[in-house]
Amino acid sequence: MNALLLVLMMVVPPEQEVVEIDLLQTPSAPAALTVCPTCEISSLREALERAPVGATVYVLGGVYRESTLVVRKSLTLIGEDNPVLDGEGKYEILVVDSVNGFRIEGFTFRGSGISFMEDQAALRIRNSKNCIIQNNTFLDNFFAIYLESANTCVVRNNTIRGPGRTENFSGNAIHVWSSYNILIEGNHLSRHRDGIYLEFVRDSKILNNISEDHVRYGMHFMFSDDNEFRGNVFRRCGAGVAVMYSRRTRLSENRFEDNWGGASYGLLLKEIYDSDVEQNVFRRNTVALYVEGSDRMLVRGNVFEKNGWALRVLGNSMGMSFMYNNVLDNTFEASTNASRNYNAYLYNFWSAYVGYDLNRDGYGDVPHRPMTLFTQLVEQYPAAAILLHSPLEYLLQYAERLLPVLLPSAIEDDRPLMGRIVWSKSETSPSDTTALKP
Amino acid sequence: MTWKIMRWVARDVLRSSWIFFYTAFFLALSIAFFTFFEEPSRILLSLLNLVLMVVPLVSLIFSLTYLFNNRNFILLTLTQPVARRSVFWGYWGGIGGPLALSLLVGMGLPMVFYLAGHVSYAPLGALMVAGGILLSQIFLGIALWLAFAFEDRLKALAVGLLVWMALTFFYDGLILTVIILASAYPVEKIAVGLSFLNPLDLVRLLVLMQMDVAALMGFTAAVFKKFLGSAWGTVTAVLALMVWVVFPTFQAAVRFQRKDF
Known part of the structure; x- marks a missing residue:
């Protein structure tokens, strides 16, 4: 009974996913081993070898330096009083290979090896399914958690801090390759190369993580369809968040903040199709939202505040709906290299809008063109940015106000809102706006 | 003697309502910015615009009008046994001192109070006040040159405005x-080079490079920073500004020395 309970605990699935419990892998042997430096079993390697399939191994406090440990059977590893697994900067620490049902919690992994030939990780799960990795700490590793063909896994509430070295000398905090049904939730990731890296990952959820101070991207994914990213914070990353070559991605209620630098983006979309970017907050990024070669995007209800560029859309993006966004106080509101507009910009509030609303219906009576002449010049001739905040820039602004014909018309909001849109938390459409009366 | 004339001119300048309004204008705007805006970077950016647009114009026009209004008095001074050199440098310092002073009071003083709470912005504030003072000295030099090159005050004013524009x-x-x-060529270096030749661009870029907005200039900013970061760049920047301060002033001095009034 006890064992069965343990087995059941071990394979607690993430909500709503169906888990196969492979009974053949779970014998009836009572299974609980304890490892500590002064115990009968003082070596974790020995414990892992002796533990029957489905056992629980309790590891008590202490530092374990046992080169690479490989687990090839279903196990639950529980760390008590913070046992430390030390890679001594030389090797991978724990490899889980071809296992159905694995759970690890309460450990500290530190100092995995650095290699330029292979991706050495503190914890690697390979060709496995049904795993839970929670409440662990990862310090100064090359890669921290590496899921490789690992399906239906939960990575929850881990703290992962990297060494903050240069791109070549640091790996990713959570690296997932060719997997599905992954839940990455509530982790705190910092100082790695990329915070979260997904490649060929589908039907997964990335929720409420904090990813900050990474050398390169806060999150980076590609060839990953049907994923949801909600409630995450990505801040102070060298290049922000970059997502590429994916379909049906939902990015909502995330915060992209302080990704500031010569080549930093809040969110960079490259060849992303049929995806939603909703109710995110973009604050103080060099380029808040960069859209390249992405079709049929819905960008709705976001806040763009105090960015260099709020929106940069390249001409090869079509069918984007940019609606109900608050665009506040950005140096450049929007920019494109296209001469024609293939996207819809409607019902946004632009703080730079200077039009009027005579019939008081909440919409400005004249269209708003967020791309100014100077913005266009900088888009076409990047070196022209040297004239930023020069009297000439203000002269150009003044001139286009007098002669609207000067304004580029590639981006135009025909129905700009007169007041800021206020969203209430639970709703998916704007409820109360200071101006909008549907 | 130079010192005596300088003090006398400075006292006269300080009594004029122009300089009073100039100081009050800066004081009022600085205090308003500091009170109504929250972000230091935004306030400093607004003040930078003032420094770039207003300081040169006011310095130029004020100096020109003052020099033409006091033309007769200058002539009278020259009939006395006073070296021409003393008269010139007396006027130079007598006008330049109060111009610098009004910037220090109008912009520096509110900054001291405000930036006490944002110490990290203090060097930037100091750089801006210094830049403003430098610009006012440059345009004072241009005004002196024009005042002694033209007999007609309207002509001098017109040319002055043209130079400012x-x-x-x-x-x-x-x-x-x-x-x-x-644009087909890597033009960033040329653009940076050209910006070193104009004191207004140079002051603007020196200030902007210290601010977050530098990131928006992308590669150009990188080129500028790299050049400025090198020993050559620093020397060139200082030298360029010094040439702008010194050259017009010395031209004016030479003209004044030789002028047949």
């Missing part, structure tokens, strides 16, 4: 034209 707008237009025409 050229440095403020036309020169940037020229840079923009070069950038557009040469």
Whole structure:
């Protein structure tokens, strides 16, 4: 009974996913081993070898330096009083290979090896399914958690801090390759190369993580369809968040903040199709939202505040709906290299809008063109940015106000809102706006 | 004797309502910015615009009018046994001192109070006040040159305004034209080079490079920073500004020395 309970605990699935419990892998042997430096079993390697399939191994406090440990059977590893697994900067620490049902919690992994030939990780799960990795700490590793063909896994509430070295000398905090049904939730990731890296990952959820101070991207994914990213914070990353070559991605209620630098983006979309970017907050990024070669995007209800560029859309993006966004106080509101507009910009509030609303219906009576002449010049001739905040820039602004014909018309909001849109938390459409009366 | 004339001119300048309004204008705007805006970077950016647009114009026009209004008195002084050199440098310091003082009071003083709470912005504030003072000295030099080159005050004013417009707008237009025409080539270095030749661009970029907005200039900013970061760049920047301060003033001095009033 006890064992069965343990087995059941071990394979607690993430909500709503169906888990196969492979009974053949779970014998009836009572299974609980304890490892500590002064115990009968003082070596974790020995414990892992002796533990029957489905056992629980309790590891008590202490530092374990046992080169690479490989687990090839279903196990639950529980760390008590913070046992430390030390890679001594030389090797991978724990490899889980071809296992159905694995759970690890309460450990500290530190100092995995650095290699330029292979991706050495503190914890690697390979060709496995049904795993839970929670409440662990990862310090100064090359890669921290590496899921490789690992399906239906939960990575929850881990703290992962990297060494903050240069791109070549640091790996990713959570690296997932060719997997599905992954839940990455509530982790705190910092100082790695990329915070979260997904490649060929589908039907997964990335929720409420904090990813900050990474050398390169806060999150980076590609060839990953049907994923949801909600409630995450990505801040102070060298290049922000970059997502590429994916379909049906939902990015909502995330915060992209302080990704500031010569080549930093809040969110960079490259060849992303049929995806939603909703109710995110973009604050103080060099380029808040960069859209390249992405079709049929819905960008709705976001806040763009105090960015260099709020929106940069390249001409090869079509069918984007940019609606109900608050665009506040950005140096450049929007920019494109296209001469024609293939996207819809409607019902946004632009703080730079200077039009009027005579019939008081909440919409400005004249269209708003967020791309100014100077913005266009900088888009076409990047070196022209040297004239930023020069009297000439203000002269150009003044001139286009007098002669609207000067304004580029590639981006135009025909129905700009007169007041800021206020969203209430639970709703998916704007409820109360200071101006909008549907 | 130079010192005596300088003190006398300075006292006269300080009594004029122009300099009073100039100081009050800066004081009022600085206090308003500091009170109504929250972000230091935004306030400093607004003040930078004032420094770039208002300081040169006011310094130029004020100096020109003062010199032409006091033309007779200058002549009278020259009939006395006083060296021409003393008279010139007396006027130079007598006008330049109060101009610098009004910037220090109008912009520096509110900054001291406000930036006490944002110490990290203090060097930037100091750089801006210094830049403002430098610009006012440059345009004082230009005014002195024009005042002793032209007999007609209207002509002098017209040329002065033209110089101001050229440095403020036309020169940037020229840079923009070069950038557009040469856009097929790596034009960043040329643009940075050109910006070193105009004191207004140089002061603006020196200030902006210390701020977050530098990131928006992308590669150009990187080129500028790299050049400025090198020993050569620093020397060139200081030298360029010094040439602008010294050259017009010495031209004026030479003209004054030889002028047949």
